[in-house]
Amino acid sequence: MPEIVLKYQQYKSAKKLSKSQKAVLKEAKKALKKSYSPYSGFQVAAAIELSNGVILSGANYENAAYPLCLCAERVALATAASLHPNVAIIRMAVTVKSKEHPQTKPASPCGACRQVIMETEVKQKQPMEIILKGQRGDIIVIEEGKTLLPLGFNADVLNGK
Numbered sequence: 086m087p088e089i090v091l092k093y094q095q096y097k098s099a100k101k102l103s104k105s106q107k108a109v110l111k112e113a114k115k116a117l118k119k120s121y122s123p124y125s126g127f128q129v130a131a132a133i134e135l136s137n138g139v140i141l142s143g144a145n146y147e148n149a150a151y152p153l154c155l156c157a158e159r160v161a162l163a164t165a166a167s168l169h170p171n172v173a174i175i176r177m178a179v180t181v182k183s184k185e186h187p188q189t190k191p192a193s194p195c196g197a198c199r200q201v202i203m204e205t206e207v208k209q210k211q212p213m214e215i216i217l218k219g220q221r222g223d224i225i226v227i228e229e230g231k232t233l234l235p236l237g238f239n240a241d242v243l244n245g246k
């Protein structure tokens with residue numbers, strides 16, 4: 086039977102991370118301030134390192150019409166694509182914070198964000214590393230975003246491939 090295995094690194098602290106990984110994670114943490122989450126009280130922020138050295142970030146942006154809430158990951162990915170079109174994304178760090186339920190584990194991107202991460206990798210023809218962290222606790226590093234969406238829908242089927 087075919088089998089899909091998800092490989093990732095898990096670290097107890099940021100000490101083992103590279104300088105770039107630390108810098109992106111730090112920026113994500115800073116970006117939690119930008120979260121507009123009055124309905125859930127759940128702050129999410131994502132920071133992105135581009136191949137031109139730029140680091141940018143985004144946070145979740147909620148709306149009283151709940152389904153319109155924008156996830157931090159997609160805000161950051163769309164910001165990167167708009168401000169720096171055709172510049173590859175090397176890595177994205179995502180962090181979460183909640184007053185009511187302090188986050189002791191990393192939260193991973195929702196299904197919709199996984200789709201956008203995967204399609205961004207296809208578009209840029211190179212993987213993006215994903216770094217996940219809660220307010221405390223372990224850090225998870227995933228080498229290629231697309232591994233978070235096994236057997237995902239992709240544009241090949243639209244093109245009859």
Ligand code: THU
Binds near residue numbers: 129144194
């Ligand atoms: N959220 C994100 O920003 N990223 C995810 O991958 C999952 C959920 C946000 C959306 C909403 O503002 C809040 O978290 C609660 O779902």
